[in-house]
Amino acid sequence: MRLKTAALLVLLGLLTMLAGIGQLTFWAPAETVTASVPSDTKAAPLTVIDQKLIALHDGPVKIKIQGEGNFIVATGRPDDVEAWVGKTAHNTLTGVSADQKSLEVSSADGEATAPSPAGSDLWVSTEDASGDLDYTWNPPADGEWSLLVAGDGTQPAPSAISMTFPNNATTPWAVPLIVLGIIIILVGAALPFVAKALANRRKDDDDDHPGDGGETTTLPIQSENPLLPGAKSSGTTSPVGDEGRRRGAGSEGPALRVTALAATLAAVMVGGTAIAAHATTATPEATPTSSSADAAEGGTPVMLESQLQRILEQVASTVDAADAAKDAAKLAPRVDKMELQIRTQNYKIRSTVSAYEPRMPVRATKLQSSVISTKRDWPRTVFALTQGEGNVVPQVLTLVQLSPRENYKLWGSAPLQPGTNFPSFPVPRKGTEPVPASDSTGLAYSGNQALEILSEMLTNPESPNRSKLADGQSSPYIAGALAYQADTVKNGTSANFKFTHTPVTNQTVVLRTADGGAVVVGRLDFAFEGTPKAAGDKLLLEDDSAVFAGGKETTTGMVLNFAESVAVYIPPAGSADPMNLVAATRGLVGASFK
Template sequence: MIGIPLRFKTAVALVLLGLLTLLAGIGQTTIWAPAETVTATAPADAKAAPLTVIDHKLRTVEGGTVTIKVKGEGSFLLAAGRPDDVDAWVGKTAHNTVTGLSEDTKALQVERTDGEATAPTPAGSDLWVSTENASGELDYTWTAPADGDWSLLLASDGTKPAPTSISMTFPNDTSTPWAVPLMVLGGLLMIAGAALLVLKPKGGTPGQGGFHISLGSQFAKRARAKAAARASAKAGTGAGTRLSILVAAATAAVLAGTGVAAQASQTPQPAATGASSSAAPSGSASAAPAAGDSPVLLDAQFRRILEQVASATDAGDAAKDAKKLTARVAGTELEVRTQNYKIRSRVASYDARMPVRSTKLLTTVVTSKRAWPRSVLAVTQGEGNVVPQLLTLVQSSPRENYKLVGTTPLQPGTTFPSIERNGTETLSKDDKSGLLYSGEEALAGLADRLTKANSTFKDKLVEGESSPYIADTLSYQSDVVKEGVNGKFAFSHKVVPGSTVVFRTADGGALVLGRLTFNFDGTPKSEGDKLSIGSDAAVLAGGKETTSGMVLNFAESMAVYVPPADSKDPMKLVAATRGLVGAKFK
């Protein structure tokens, strides 16, 4: 009885082993393929706190889009903001922070920070670029509204516990590095087994002696052509033919003599981050740049704030009620409008303040200085505005909203200086770096020029048609002195301490804003002489005539352009206005 030749047994074994190896490689990309996402859940025993922060690093820890599911009792909100803004708003309030992932990426790491038991509601804060309100449950897709880092804040109303049932779903590493090598190896083994069956032994009888395997060039060419043709014919047939495509591609690569074993999987590889990265260990998020140079407001935030400011001023103007202003108006503008309402309630002919409009936003100026107080500017013009006006808004602290502190019409024919819209540098009032004058020097020079006809700053400020305010003020003061034959009059303009804000312009100069106090002092020349004041001032002084003297106070809002240090140009008054805020008899 003739036994089965060893060559035949070996060939069959190689083919079977190759088939199993090939199937193992294919299985890694199909039935054994890793899940496309992984979900991590916050510990159920986490101690409740009024606020919960989700660290900005978790948005990019695994690469790709992150989705969040939050469950809680009653209503709650999720707010997105810059990490430093979120931290500043949280302040000393007790809170939980979701900081990273566990080693197996199945659990969220949560750190507790003790502190104050309650906080104001974060709803409506200007710090948030967006908010999501929910009741009971929220599904949220975490995307960045702009470049840089963004953290999330969860809260109910600041007094009740924030939701603690939080799960986050991240993209998973679906790479299969052994799939292609196994398929290639399986293909090689099957080809070797087939060769043993087809080729005859050299110089001996079947089953005896040695044999020689030779893959001729014609055989190799035909095999490559057939494999490539099969792969091409099936390339567009959909997911159901994936196995055939992989087998054909592997065989063609082997016969072509390429180094397939070193190639990557057919599936795109995510960035090596988070738990799968050697650069960033599991359970910690990868480092990201800080937001130190980011503008304090995005355009969408600025427009929303401006709309609310305009609504508040419209309501106050319509009702002549300063209480309706307090949520969005402060400082000089609140003082001037309050007195304006008081005068207009008694003197119908008295001019109202220029309305605040948000419909036509010409430009914005946003600081990249992230410390508080923060100042921003808007130039707007709408119905009721004869000329564009410069609006100055200030946020005093993280938990306060921006408030309008000044509305200043641009000087006729003035071109507003170019300032970087993506965030510009703000300087301290005494910082003269790169400037012809510091901010405080510029305003002090303007105040001196408005006070004295022979001021040393007369030639250092542009005057005439492009800056009529200076000439008009000097003319008014001169006329009062000439016409007031019964009185002695003195005028002064002084910078209000703490009011100066300086923004760097695109050409290296600066735009300086501040408040001056304009005092108008009158005293009768002789005993028995009387001084009269206008109906507007009489409302505040309580009468129209005095024999003892009077003092009128005006608040002046100013904006001055200061050229760079190497410029020979004079300073220029960009915007100016004044409003009566006080009147009294001596």
């Protein structure tokens, strides 16, 4: 009987261990699950793959897209994708069905067409395809991301989309079953030897205490149920002797109890694997990342540094082509506002006056500093400090994006003042806090106040606010402008001159620096007026001004107009340091006779 019990335990152990091994091999769940868009999904010009779906499973996601003709898959922040889609009709892939075979789709009605999303600055990366695309998604950086699938914006976006995710199903009972099986096998193998040793020990005890040579003590047998009050014992006795011990020694009860216990435990654990497998294959829910909270608070930078580098290269290429051709129309895709006006007028002058100095070239490299705003609504602004071929000193470039479907354009460029260091800003991956131009919270002055003080100093060398802004050798531009104006008055004895520098408030941008201060970048309009003192007195214009005025002489007076691009560092509140003009330049944009 002991051998049968041992064999049963070994068999049970083998089955238990096999169940554990099976969960790791032939019963193991599939490594991936694939879900597809239902075939009856309504056609739309745009398809969005929501960030919650992308983040549903850990690990890379494989996406298979089948469509007709050319299409694009663009990667962007969820709010950027949403802003670009706007009011256009679109489908959004939001999740996976309970059986993990279908992708859940929500449809939104709207405009029937959209521009092509190709070439948008909002996208961190794009994949171009024709017909079929097998695409492996990996996040380009921390945070949340969505995908936009579209053709040319006029035709339906591909809707035959399937996504393959890593399977989150696990086999938590596999190892415990294997271990339990081994233990049961060992118990079964040891049982005959243990039972034999116990039997030998009882035999030795019997030899040491013979039953016919001593007194036998009898004990009363307890009834099966406890005695009720007043009940009497039957007085029947049962001897405890050799025969009773032999019956106990020959019983298989303990072995059977071990077998039953092992079988029950194995059955519970094997049965539990089914429950565990069901629980671990349920569709997981995407958990929000820390960046989602940042995005809600406007704390996520509006672009990655790699995006900025790509944008700068396109801006530099556009400006180079326009400069070479002296064709302002070529600037339109990437240049606007003050920079567009200055370069357009520069081309006009150079077409007539060959010796006139061209505007400083715009270079994408070397990128010395990236200042990326965290203001996620529009317009958006970034600064870049670059120095490349043709740049004697680094120059500050101001790039602005007015709306989601427009690209960044160069609004201004200004060379760094000699001997001046560009302020330190938070690292690009954290972004820089924007400050309203009228807000002085945490600053010695607001952005508007800083430009007012600068314009006042440039207009009046005896300004009472002169101590608030470093000048002289600390600011060569201010010193040079004041010297130019003084020399003009000194040499123009037959005319009266007036100089005014006025901030253009709708082109002012302020971004906070790492030390709690800020840099304000903006435009000043510099007007230079001259009026003859007496009848017959004449004013002579230079060749560059004559291009706009239509002549070189006037007896009635003239006005020259310049656009000044400036960047001023504002110290934090409580600092005893004056403001500092970081970068500045000007360009002639007009001239006229009175």
